[in-house]
Amino acid sequence: MHVALNLNRKRSRLIDDNGDDDEDVPEPLKSLLRSPLSELKRTKTESELDEIGIVAPADAWVVDVKSILESPTLPKPETSALQPHNNVCNFVASSSVMVLCVQGNYHLHYDLLCSHLPNLYSIAPTLQALVLCRDPSTHVPSTSAPFSLPLVQAVGPDYNHFVRLGLLHPLGGGHHPLDALVVVDPRGRRRMVLPFGWGAGRHAADVGGGKTVQAEMMDRLRSCIQTLAQEMQ
Incomplete structure (x- = not known):
């Protein structure tokens, strides 16, 4: 029980009771929380492809x-x-x-x-x-x-x-x-x-x-x- 409470307390620093991003969370971290790794990889690859001309x-x-x-x-x-x-x-x-x-x-x-x-x-x-x-x-x-x-x-x-x-x-x-x-x-x-x-x-x-x-x-x-x-x- 003690461990679970600690995890919930840590989570509360990032997400409020309504599940919304906390306004104190830096924008880069918000983006990381929202984006799966596959999406991040895709975005990076697209950026590199855009540089080819x-x-x-x-x-x-x-x-x-x-x-x-x-x-x-x-x-x-x-x-x-x-x-x-x-x-x-x-x-x-x-x-x-x-x-x-x-x-x-x-x-x-x-x-x-x-x-x-x-x-x-x-x-x-x-x-x-x-x-x-x-x-x-x-x-x-x-x-x-x-x-x-x-x-x-x-x-x-x-x-x-x-x-x-x-x-x-x-x-x-x-x-x-x-x-x-x-x-x-x-x-x-x-x-x-x-x-x-x-x-x-x-x-x-x-x-x-x-x-x-x-x-x-x-x-x-x-x-x-x-x-x-x-x-x-």
Whole structure:
């Protein structure tokens, strides 16, 4: 009985007899009391997603596209039954937008990119989609996608595209990336980075709100491609 009374007394400091918040309770604490953890997580994720947008040309990193295109590349993993897919026949150096799937062991962003490629091609017919991975010969881009995009060796004796893109994993020993979709405009400028498995995309695979995060990411990707297509007109 004594313990119960103590608990009730503590509660009375926060909530009055009518169940209303006490006016002396700080507003941040009121918000915490009202919001379940899932709501707090959702709000934080939404805030981080809101910060993802297309980077202005003057503020964008310059990417060495020539070096990427000259790196060792395979149409598909050597032992894979996946069908190779590329859009090289439509490549135009002065107008092709590139979407780089920077990939370690995360498959979701690759699968999403593949499923949205028809729509992206309709916006930018010369768009090129490539995978940057550590070792194309053994890399597994997906266990469910119907085809393999070109696999570019991102780490070599004298280069590291993960570093140049600003996506080297801090715990990867210099060879593993932070998974992301990266949009590079025809002038070689990194205009958007969509993180997966970290940052705003760390909940993309969640059972609960993962689909919402995925939809938001793909909406931003599509909007970015539309903007770049308009810039080239």
